[in-house]
Structure formats: C-alpha cells, structure tokens
Amino acid sequence: MTTLVEYADASPEVRAVFDDIMSTRKTDVVNNFWKALANHPATLRRTWESLKQIMAPGALDPLTKELIYLAVSATNQCPYCVASHSASARAKGMTEDMFGELLAVVGMANQTNALAAARQVPIDKQFQIPD
Amino acid sequence: MTTLVEYADASPEVRAVFDDIMSTRKTDVVNNFWKALANHPATLRRTWESLKQIMAPGALDPLTKELIYLAVSATNQCPYCVASHSASARAKGMTEDMFGELLAVVGMANQTNALAAARQVPIDKQFQIPD
Amino acid sequence: MTTLVEYADASPEVRAVFDDIMSTRKTDVVNNFWKALANHPATLRRTWESLKQIMAPGALDPLTKELIYLAVSATNQCPYCVASHSASARAKGMTEDMFGELLAVVGMANQTNALAAARQVPIDKQFQIPD
Amino acid sequence: MTTLVEYADASPEVRAVFDDIMSTRKTDVVNNFWKALANHPATLRRTWESLKQIMAPGALDPLTKELIYLAVSATNQCPYCVASHSASARAKGMTEDMFGELLAVVGMANQTNALAAARQVPIDKQFQIPD
Amino acid sequence: MTTLVEYADASPEVRAVFDDIMSTRKTDVVNNFWKALANHPATLRRTWESLKQIMAPGALDPLTKELIYLAVSATNQCPYCVASHSASARAKGMTEDMFGELLAVVGMANQTNALAAARQVPIDKQFQIPD
Amino acid sequence: MTTLVEYADASPEVRAVFDDIMSTRKTDVVNNFWKALANHPATLRRTWESLKQIMAPGALDPLTKELIYLAVSATNQCPYCVASHSASARAKGMTEDMFGELLAVVGMANQTNALAAARQVPIDKQFQIPD
Numbered sequence: 001m002t003t004l005v006e007y008a009d010a011s012p013e014v015r016a017v018f019d020d021i022m023s024t025r026k027t028d029v030v031n032n033f034w035k036a037l038a039n040h041p042a043t044l045r046r047t048w049e050s051l052k053q054i055m056a057p058g059a060l061d062p063l064t065k066e067l068i069y070l071a072v073s074a075t076n077q078c079p080y081c082v083a084s085h086s087a088s089a090r091a092k093g094m095t096e097d098m099f100g101e102l103l104a105v106v107g108m109a110n111q112t113n114a115l116a117a118a119r120q121v122p123i124d125k126q127f128q129i130p131d
Numbered sequence: 132m133t134t135l136v137e138y139a140d141a142s143p144e145v146r147a148v149f150d151d152i153m154s155t156r157k158t159d160v161v162n163n164f165w166k167a168l169a170n171h172p173a174t175l176r177r178t179w180e181s182l183k184q185i186m187a188p189g190a191l192d193p194l195t196k197e198l199i200y201l202a203v204s205a206t207n208q209c210p211y212c213v214a215s216h217s218a219s220a221r222a223k224g225m226t227e228d229m230f231g232e233l234l235a236v237v238g239m240a241n242q243t244n245a246l247a248a249a250r251q252v253p254i255d256k257q258f259q260i261p262d
Numbered sequence: 263m264t265t266l267v268e269y270a271d272a273s274p275e276v277r278a279v280f281d282d283i284m285s286t287r288k289t290d291v292v293n294n295f296w297k298a299l300a301n302h303p304a305t306l307r308r309t310w311e312s313l314k315q316i317m318a319p320g321a322l323d324p325l326t327k328e329l330i331y332l333a334v335s336a337t338n339q340c341p342y343c344v345a346s347h348s349a350s351a352r353a354k355g356m357t358e359d360m361f362g363e364l365l366a367v368v369g370m371a372n373q374t375n376a377l378a379a380a381r382q383v384p385i386d387k388q389f390q391i392p393d
Numbered sequence: 394m395t396t397l398v399e400y401a402d403a404s405p406e407v408r409a410v411f412d413d414i415m416s417t418r419k420t421d422v423v424n425n426f427w428k429a430l431a432n433h434p435a436t437l438r439r440t441w442e443s444l445k446q447i448m449a450p451g452a453l454d455p456l457t458k459e460l461i462y463l464a465v466s467a468t469n470q471c472p473y474c475v476a477s478h479s480a481s482a483r484a485k486g487m488t489e490d491m492f493g494e495l496l497a498v499v500g501m502a503n504q505t506n507a508l509a510a511a512r513q514v515p516i517d518k519q520f521q522i523p524d
Numbered sequence: 525m526t527t528l529v530e531y532a533d534a535s536p537e538v539r540a541v542f543d544d545i546m547s548t549r550k551t552d553v554v555n556n557f558w559k560a561l562a563n564h565p566a567t568l569r570r571t572w573e574s575l576k577q578i579m580a581p582g583a584l585d586p587l588t589k590e591l592i593y594l595a596v597s598a599t600n601q602c603p604y605c606v607a608s609h610s611a612s613a614r615a616k617g618m619t620e621d622m623f624g625e626l627l628a629v630v631g632m633a634n635q636t637n638a639l640a641a642a643r644q645v646p647i648d649k650q651f652q653i654p655d
Numbered sequence: 656m657t658t659l660v661e662y663a664d665a666s667p668e669v670r671a672v673f674d675d676i677m678s679t680r681k682t683d684v685v686n687n688f689w690k691a692l693a694n695h696p697a698t699l700r701r702t703w704e705s706l707k708q709i710m711a712p713g714a715l716d717p718l719t720k721e722l723i724y725l726a727v728s729a730t731n732q733c734p735y736c737v738a739s740h741s742a743s744a745r746a747k748g749m750t751e752d753m754f755g756e757l758l759a760v761v762g763m764a765n766q767t768n769a770l771a772a773a774r775q776v777p778i779d780k781q782f783q784i785p786d
Contacts, residue, residue, distance in 0.1 A: 124163050468769055
C-alpha cells in the first residue's frame with residue numbers, strides 16, 4: 001500500500017519539490033499524486049521537472065496541452081488522472097462545450113482506432129513513410 | 132481479409148458517402164479507411180456522418196481536434212490512425228514544434244497514468260464528484 | 263528475434279502438441295503462432311490445452327466464441343490476432359454482414375468506454391454489487 | 394466534475410432523447426451514462442441514435458451483441474461499462490455458464506494477444522491481405 | 525453482479541481448488557479473485573493450475589515474476605490486480621526502493637511506447653526478424 | 656511523416672545527446688528511436704536523460720529492468736519497443752528460458768487483469784489502503 005507523504009513528514013529533498021510545485025502553480029495545495037510519488041524522491045523530482053517543462057506555454061498553449069492530457073487519460077481509463085486533469089483543464093478555461101467536443105473526438109477516435117485494426121486497413125500511399 | 136471497395140465497384144449508397152467525403156474535404160481521394168468500411172454500408176454512413184459533425188469547427192477548432200485524435204491514436208498504438216491523422220493535422224497547420232510538444236504531453240500522460248494506477252492514488256477531495 | 267519452430271526440427275514434446283493441433287482442427291497446417299510458442303514447450307502445451315478447452319462448444323457456440331476473440335483482438339490492436347481470428351471466424355460461418363455488425367458493436371463499445379471514463383459516471387444503484 | 398442531468402431539469406432536446414430511451418427499452422429508468430452525456434446534447438443524441446441502430450437485431454442477435462460489448466469493456470478495464478453491460482446481458486438471457494465461458498474466451502484472447510506481440514509472430518501467408 | 529463463493533457454500537470441485545491454493549501458499553485465506561472465479565469452476569481450476577505453474581521458481585525467481593505481473597497490471601489500469609500483486613511482491617521481498625524503480629521503468633516504458641507509435645519509428649535492421 | 660535525423664545532419668545539441676548515447680552504451684550505433692525523437696531536441700534530451708537514470712543499476716539490476724520494459728511493451732502491442740527491448744534484454748543476459756517464463760507471466764497477467772475487471776472483484780480487506 002502506498003502512503004501519502006505529507007509536507008510535515010517529508011525530507012528536505014521532497015520538500016524542495018513540493019515547494020516548487022506550490023510556487024509554480026501559485027497554490028498551497030500539493031495533490032495526492034505528488035504525495036504518493038514522494039515515496040521515491042528521485043521519481044518525484046524527475047517527474048515534476050519533466051511535467052513542468054512539458055506543460056509550460058510553447059508552440060501549444062497550456063489549455064490545449066491539458067485537453068490532450070485528458071484525452072489520453074480517458075482512453076487509458078485512469079480515474080485519478082481524469083479527475084485531476086479535468087479540474088486543471090477547467091481552471092485553465094475549458095468550458096462545458098469544449099469538454100463536450102473534446103469527448104466527442106476522444107470517443108470517435110477510440111471507435112475508429114478499433115475499426116481500422118479490425119479491418120486491417122493498409123496505410124495509403126500518401127501517408128506512408130518513404131524509405 | 133477485408134477488401135477495399137473502389138468507387139467504380141461501389142453501390143449507389145456507398146458512392147453517395149464517397150461523394151460527400153470528397154466534396155466535404157475538397158479532394159478527389161477517398162482514403163483506404165472509408166474503402167474498407169464500405170464493406171458494411173450502414174457503418175460507413177454512420178461513421179462518416181458522426182465524424183463530419185464531430186470534426187467540424189465548434190468550441191474547439193479543427194486543428195485542436197486533430198491533435199486530440201492523434202493523441203488517442205498514439206496511445207492506442209494504431210499505426211493506420213497515426214499515419215492518417217498526423218497527415219491531417221499537418222494539413223490543418225500542425226508545425227514540427229507543435230507535433231513535438233503534442234508528443235511530449237502524450238508521453239508524459241501515458242507515464243503518469245501508469246504511475247497513478249500503480250500507486251493507487253486516492254482522488255483528492257477537491258477533485259471528487261459530490262454525492 | 264523469435265524463430266519459428268518447424269515440425270521437422272521440433273522435439274518430441276513439441277511434435278505431440280503440433281499433432282494434436284492438426285488432428286483437433288482437421289488440418290495439416292500449424293499456424294505461426296504455435297511455431298513461435300514452441301520456443302518454450304511448457305507455454306506451448308499449456309496455451310494449447312487451455313485454448314482447446316475454452317473454444318470447444320459449450321453454453322456458447324464456437325462461432326460466438328470466435329466473434330468475442332476477434333472483438334478483444336481488435337480492441338487490443340493485435341494485427342496477428344485479428345488476421346488469424348477473422349480467418350477462423352469466417353471458417354466457422356461468419357458472414358460479411360455479421361462481421362460488419364460485430365465491428366459496429368466493437369467500435370461503439372470502445373467509444374462509450376472512453377466516454378464513461380471521461381465523464382466519471384457513477385455506477386447506477388441497480389447495477390451495483392451488494393455488500 | 395460531471396453532473397447528472399435529471400429529467401426534471403432537462404431541456405426539451407434532452408427530454409426527447411430520454412423519452413426515446415425509455416420507450417425503446419420499455420423502462421422508466423434512464424441510466425447515469427445518459428444523464429452524464431446529457432451535458433452535451435449533441436453527443437447524447439448522436440450516441441443514442443448510433444447505439445439504438447447498432448444494438449438492434451440484425452445478422453447478430455441482441456444477446457450476442459451484448460456479449461461482445463462486455464468483452465470489449467472488460468478488456469478496456471471500464472468498471473461502469475462492465476457493470477451496466479453485464480446487467481443488460483443477463484436481462485437478455487445470459488446465463489452464469491454463458492458468462493463464465495465468455496470470460497474464459499476474453500481472458501485467453503488477452504493472453505494470446507500479448508504473446509503474439511511479444512513473439513513478433515509474422516502473419517501466415519494464408520491470413521494475409523493480398524496486394 | 526458476481527457473487528463471491530465462500531468455502532462453506534462451495535462444491536467439492538471448488539473446495540479442492542481452494543484447498544490447493546491455501547496449501548500451496550501456506551495461508552488460510554482465499555482471495556476474492558478466486559472466490560469470484562469459483563462461479564465457473566472450470567475457469568477457476570484452469571486459471572489456478574496455470575498460475576501455479578507459471579509463478580513457481582524457474583529461470584526467473586518468484587519475486588521477479590511478481591514485479592512483471594505488477595508492471596502489466598499497472599499498465600492495464602487494473603485496481604484489483606495492482607492491490608493484490610503489490611501485496612504479493614512485498615511479501616516476497618520487494619522493498620520500497622525496488623517498487624520505486626519498478627514504477628520508474630513502467631512509467632518510462634509507457635511513455636516511450638506512445639512516442640514510438642506516434643513517430644512511426646521503423647524497426648532497425650539489427651532488430652528485425654530475418655525472412 | 657517523421658524523418659530520421661542522422662548524425663551528419665544533426666545540430667550540435669542533438670549530436671551531444673547522440674554522443675552520450677553511444678558513449679554510455681559503448682556502441683557506435685544510435686537506434687532509430689533516438690533519430691526520430693531528434694526532430695524535437697528538447698524531448699530527445701529529456702527522454703534520454705530520464706532513461707539513462709532509470710535504467711542504471713540500482714535496487715533492481717539492469718536485466719530485471721529490461722524484462723519489465725519488455726512486459727509493458729508487449730502489453731501495449733508496441734512492435735518497435737518489443738523488437739528493441741528484446742534485443743537489449745538478450746544483450747544483458749536474457750536466455751530463451753527466461754524469455755519464455757517472462758512471456759508466460761505477461762500472458763497470465765493480461766488474462767487475469769481482464770477476469771478481475773469482468774467479475775468486478777472487490778479488493779480484499781488485507782490489500783486495501785487504509786484511510
């Protein structure tokens with residue numbers, strides 16, 4: 001069973017990551033996901049550092065990135081991830097209509113992925129990787 | 132083995148869908164996916180009608196929808212779908228940088244989905260659905 | 263790289279399984295799947311013995327069992343399994359219409375599975391397991 | 394968080410779908426899945442219309458279709474879908490023995506799908522799609 | 525809804541399997557998984573016999589086998605399986621550090637699996653199966 | 656379509672990562688996976704740095720880590736990942752018997768994961784996370 005590491009009980013190494021999470025996100029709450037990862041400080045630090053880089057604004061804006069995160073999480077049937085990333089997406093501006101359309105695309109993609117596999121559809125010449 | 136139904140050999144019902152695909156997409160090419168679905172005309176029509184509605188501009192723009200489609204297809208390991216939807220995304224404006232960032236998010240989501248499951252992370256109070 | 267174990271090169275233990283496969287299926291062909299499993303004879307024997315029991319007629323007929331096998335294989339994006347089990351299903355009587363309807367159900371199930379996850383739908387009282 | 398849209402609070406468009414669900418299924422209960430989808434009326438209507446067509450009797454009977462739905466839902470680890478579709482399958486005549494055999498096939502398919510991938514089994518000539 | 529078959533209510537065939545589980549594992553507890561499978565005695569017996577053979581010491585030691593089981597269960601998002609196999613792995617000697625490293629590998633594998641699919645990476649000559 | 660970035664055409668940033676891959680692995684070959692990731696240098700560097708840390712000897716030895724990587728890749732049906740990580744595992748000492756036992760566990764885990772989901776097995780008291 002994984003215990004949640006609370007700030008009060010955390011090592012200095014874990015606290016440094018928790019501090020960065022709270023300061024980057026401008027909040028005083030550390031989610032259970034990070035408290036669980038804190039059982040292995042190297043994974044906590046590496047995962048947080050990667051996530052911070054990846055979710056920062058770039059060629060894609062932060063909301064689009066959250067929508068993509070949510071699409072993957074729903075496809076993988078991850079209840080924790082759907083709960084936390086739909087909250088994040090809403091905080092970054094996802095409206096009910098956007099959520100509805102996101103899910104319509106996610107549902108359709110899961111449907112056609114299975115159809116393409118079942119029909120063993122060969123990749124069209126125009127989509128192929130050249131040798 | 133699934134055969135691909137070519138326009139020349141298609142029934143009027145199938146041709147009507149193929150015509151709508153080409154006219155909606157302003158192209159004279161029908162992808163193999165649709166030629167394969169044409170073996171079951173009711174599925175061809177229903178899938179195309181749904182896809183046309185879902186991928187149209189709405190609260191989310193068509194490029195964002197393609198990015199989401201691609202995220203799901205990569206997660207599901209569907210080679211045909213990755214090939215066709217990365218082509219569509221590029222046609223709608225996805226740059227190499229956007230593709231790179233999309234994949235970074237998809238990779239990270241697949242990673243943290245597995246970590247959340249393995250750690251059996253309980254959903255935070257603030258993310259829970261109220262009774 | 264997995265090599266395929268041919269009958270001529272097989273040990274007596276492997277040949278005994280190959281013989282049973284050919285005699286049970288009334289054919290003189292052993293599929294590549296079994297030739298690949300033959301690299302680990304204990305797995306070959308156990309998998310074949312289980313499969314033979316499971317796919318035999320029972321409360322469900324053999325064709326229904328093949329349809330279910332194909333539904334799982336398409337969902338998992340397994341090209342080998344889709345190819346071999348759609349051939350088996352056709353050999354047991356699956357018509358083009360049955361295949362089309364099977365895929366329509368498989369596609370819809372994959373779609374609604376993702377929607378249920380994304381919406382975090384609570385299980386209805388009437389479906390719940392009593393304590 | 395997704396709220397469940399109750400009939401009393403639903404728009405006329407949503408009520409029309411709820412009415413059709415109850416009348417088609419000869420029941421006065423609308424499952425939570427549909428109440429959750431009702432947050433996006435276009436998805437509610439499209440999903441219900443598709444499902445109604447797909448699950449109707451055809452080349453496959455309704456029970457066989459439910460078994461296939463359940464096989465996909467178990468493979469995808471969707472708790473809601475397993476709960477609701479095993480209830481539907483029982484209502485349509487699935488006995489305990491049929492359920493047991495269904496699961497045996499689903500389990501075996503998930504096992505051999507992974508084995509085929511891990512062994513990189515090449516598709517047999519007789520199963521290949523001709524060029 | 526699946527009921528759990530308790531020893532007191534079990535048939536002689538089921539009791540024989542339960543007895544073997546308890547004697548093999550040197551415990552007087554039968555987990556819910558087996559009580560649930562007992563609704564279909566043939567599946568109970570076949571699954572237990574296979575599991576007993578597969579998880580026994582061999583070229584891989586029992587702890588390594590449990591780590592692999594846990595890796596698959598986390599990837600598949602199976603809450604029951606993660607809970608039971610992380611308990612088994614701890615009982616066989618998995619330390620917190622080993623668990624942390626296991627999860628780091630599982631997370632990275634899930635990440636790079638999606639990246640390889642999305643980039644449609646061709647298999648290197650040196651990894652290919654020869655014709 | 657993803658192109659493979661060859662060393663001769665690579666930017667200094669990409670070359671630095673390629674050099675580190677070759678020096679760490681004591682080889683003069685860079686696999687296609689890294690050449691494909693090189694289209695997005697930030698992802699190339701981050702993924703390589705994480706992988707190098709994660710796969711290094713620790714509480715688990717490098718071979719055990721490769722076995723786990725392979726188990727996840729087979730479960731996800733990733734052909735590239737299965738091909739490259741089975742080659743790595745063999746290079747680190749995986750024998751044919753070890754590979755056979757690994758696959759037996761992976762197959763069984765995928766089977767019982769589906770059974771646990773389909774039977775909606777409740778988590779045993781002794782496995783539960785305490786509040």
